[in-house]
Amino acid sequence: MKRTPQPTKTHTGSKAAEHQKRQSPGIAVDIESCVSKAGIGVKNPRSASPVMRDLDCQN
Amino acid sequence: MGYAWLFFSPASKRVAALGRRQGEEATRDQLAALLKISGDTPHSAYRKKQIGFINTTDCLLSCVYCFNNGGATRNYLHPDIAINVLNEFTADGDFDQLVVKFFGGEPTLNMELIQKVVGFLEDRGVPASYHIVTAGYVAKRDIEWMVEKRFVFTISLDGDHDVQRFQRPLAVAAEGLMSPEHSLAYIAGAGASCKVRMTVTNVNVDRLPQHVAYLHNLGAEIIHIEPVTLAGRATHGVGRPNAEYFSQKLLEAIDEGARLGVQVINSSYMNLLQQEGHYCSAGKDHIVVGARGEISLCYEVADECAPYASRMLVGQYSHQTRKIEYHATTGACNAQHYLSPACVTCISASACGGGCPSRNLADTGDIYNQGGYFCQITREVFPSVLIRIAVAAGILPEFNHHQGDNHETHAPTYQDTHRQ
Numbered sequence: 296m297k298r299t300p301q302p303t304k305t306h307t308g309s310k311a312a313e314h315q316k317r318q319s320p321g322i323a324v325d326i327e328s329c330v331s332k333a334g335i336g337v338k339n340p341r342s343a344s345p346v347m348r349d350l351d352c353q354n
Numbered sequence: 355m356g357y358a359w360l361f362f363s364p365a366s367k368r369v370a371a372l373g374r375r376q377g378e379e380a381t382r383d384q385l386a387a388l389l390k391i392s393g394d395t396p397h398s399a400y401r402k403k404q405i406g407f408i409n410t411t412d413c414l415l416s417c418v419y420c421f422n423n424g425g426a427t428r429n430y431l432h433p434d435i436a437i438n439v440l441n442e443f444t445a446d447g448d449f450d451q452l453v454v455k456f457f458g459g460e461p462t463l464n465m466e467l468i469q470k471v472v473g474f475l476e477d478r479g480v481p482a483s484y485h486i487v488t489a490g491y492v493a494k495r496d497i498e499w500m501v502e503k504r505f506v507f508t509i510s511l512d513g514d515h516d517v518q519r520f521q522r523p524l525a526v527a528a529e530g531l532m533s534p535e536h537s538l539a540y541i542a543g544a545g546a547s548c549k550v551r552m553t554v555t556n557v558n559v560d561r562l563p564q565h566v567a568y569l570h571n572l573g574a575e576i577i578h579i580e581p582v583t584l585a586g587r588a589t590h591g592v593g594r595p596n597a598e599y600f601s602q603k604l605l606e607a608i609d610e611g612a613r614l615g616v617q618v619i620n621s622s623y624m625n626l627l628q629q630e631g632h633y634c635s636a637g638k639d640h641i642v643v644g645a646r647g648e649i650s651l652c653y654e655v656a657d658e659c660a661p662y663a664s665r666m667l668v669g670q671y672s673h674q675t676r677k678i679e680y681h682a683t684t685g686a687c688n689a690q691h692y693l694s695p696a697c698v699t700c701i702s703a704s705a706c707g708g709g710c711p712s713r714n715l716a717d718t719g720d721i722y723n724q725g726g727y728f729c730q731i732t733r734e735v736f737p738s739v740l741i742r743i744a745v746a747a748g749i750l751p752e753f754n755h756h757q758g759d760n761h762e763t764h765a766p767t768y769q770d771t772h773r774q
Contacts, residue, residue, distance in 0.1 A: 320380045321359075321372035323388045324747040326740075327627060333746035334612030335739055336549075336576055336619035337626045340400055345483055345506045346549045346576050349453050351404065352634040353580050353621045353710055354487060354508070354551065354653050 360750065362740050363389040364704035367627055369740055371749040404635060405443055406455040406642040407436055407471070408656045409464035414491050416525035419553060419588035421654055421716075424459045425525050429645035429657075433470040438676045439643050440471065444480060449639070452482040457653050459645070462492045472503055487551070489522065490534025497537060500546075507548035508578075509538050513565030517558045521592065535572055542573025549576035549619070554600060555592040562603040563610035570614045577611065578619040579604060581731070585654070585716040597727050601734035608742065622732040623739045625705040633707035636666075647671030649678050654712040662715040694723070702736035 330337055338350040359377025361370040368389045372380060380388075409431055413424035444452060452475070456468055468486070475482045486500065487508040500507070511534050512521045518534065532540065541548045550569050552558075558565060562579070569577055581600050582588050595603070604620055611618040625633065632638070636651040643649060644656045649669035655662060669680040697703045708714070709724035709732075718725040744750040 320376040320384055321361075321370045321388055322749040323361075323368045323370035323390070324744070324749055326367045326369060326743055329743045329747040330626070331617050332612065333739070333742040334608045334610075334616060334618055335623065335626075335743060336578070336617035338624050339627050344576070345485075345547045346508075347617075349402075349404075349483065349485065349506065350619065350624060351640075352636070352653065353578075353583075353713070354457070 360740060360744055361385060361389060362701060363391050364629065366390045366392070369744050369747070369749070371744055400451070401449045402451050402453055402639065403444065403449040404453040404455065404640040405440065406457055406640075406653055407431055407461075407467065408458060408643065408645045408653070409456050409461035409467050410459040411645050411656070412463050413458060413460045413489070414463070414524060414526055414528055414531075415460070415489050415522050417522045417587070418592050419521065419555060419582045419586070421583050421586040421588060422459070422656055422660075423586045430464050431467055431643065431645045431647075433467045435647050435671050436467055436471055436643060437474050439641075439647075439649075439671060439678060440474065442677055443641060450481065452480055453485065454482055455485040455487070455653075457487050457642075460489050460491070461486055462488055462496055465496055469499075488537075490537040491524070491528045491531045492537055493530060494532055494540070497532065497540060501541065501544045505546065507541050507546060508551050509534055509541070509548060510551045510553070511535070511538065511569060511572075511574075512552050512554075513558045513561065514568045517565065521553070521555065521557060538569070538572045538574060542575070548574075549578050550574045552577055552579045554579060554581045554595060554603075556595050557592055559595040559600060559603050562607040566607045566610045566616060566618065567614060570611075570616050574616065576617045576619065577607075579607060580621060581727075583654070583713055583716055585712075594727075597730035598734065601731050604731075604735060605738050608739070612742070612746070620731075620735065621710060622702070622728070622735040623705055625707060626739070629704065631704055631707050633710055636711060641668075643671070647673075649680070652712050662712070662721075665715065665721055666712070700733065702732045705736065706732050 327339065336347065339347045342348045358374035359372040361372065366389050370388045410429060411422065411424065412428040412430065416425055454471065461468065472484060483506065484503060485506045485508065487510070490509040490511065510522065512518055538548070538550065552565065554562065566577055582592065582594050584594060608618045641649055642651065642653055642656070646657065647670055648657055648667055649671065650656060651666045651668060655666035657663070658667060660666070669678045672679045708722060709728050711721045713728060714721055714724050717727060741750065745752060
């Protein structure tokens, strides 16, 4: 039976974290990639949302 | 393994989780490599200018805490003044994007101004984005027009129906206008960019997470929560929740937001990804035009009657020259940065930037002194936000928030930064 080629596995997600854990004393991540999942809204000039891109003051 | 250390780099904007022993034994070089601290400060090539218009001091509401005493006067900014100031402000063309904000009072009471400003900039091909801060009592045709022009909306809504009607009562009949709740639902349904601005007093602080859920049901995906500023009408009447209780409820609201897919903004951490060490852009390629042509650095100081006008009003539009005449002594707002010795070892310092200059003046009388209230909120909330980000990223295990918020912060000291 012909087998469908499987995609090459790369160090992504938790595997990348495991790899990093073996190479260094801890695990680090970019804050920018996790804020929205945490329910956090921050000013971010690179955001796709104009609300976040132009957020400037408490108003 | 239970992690015991969370390291944060304001330079690289990364957090790192380490076990107790690893955290204590990690060398400076190891931490720098882990956090990818290169010593290079990235600068954005994107150049932005901002101009705000106080369309009118008039308002349909009589909010119990309005810092501008909205509706007490009925000054309307003339479109000719706005256009002439715009001409002068944008003459150098030295920007990639012009951010235009309409504020009040209730800015939609002066739709003529909004439409003329948008038309002026469109005719000249100026790359601009438009923001409006509204109470949400707006005619449907006006909302439709602004949605079509891709406006970014901020709707002030403090929570459920009872809270809203108590804190933000109508002063006049709003016949033929959509309610704030309907406006929010319409704008969100149309796919326009919007956030809800929620002001917190002793009246609505207890049920902050429930109010987040209520607003989410109306379509809100971004909610900006701030405690009331003790200025204007707020100096009497509704009280401000104490800092510790507000912080606790804010964190509960963030957790509810994370569950619902809502992003919660608060000034204690909103500059987390910024490096300027400034709270806001006041005084830096940013002016606010008052309803009588006053040139201010801040939306909260819109005319000479404001208690700290001498620090924020930097000029006045002249009907004779049709140009801005700047005062000889300008405001000190652009020098805003953290100066207190206690700030040097504060983990939140880069994001806090010394706090909101206007709130500082209202709270302490000193533009540079944040005072105890907002400083306490920042110190309580900021580390807990970092923990939540690390949990969301999967580098910290799930935790009981009530226990997890019992952290100790430890900003870098000389010994830390020089350990080998």
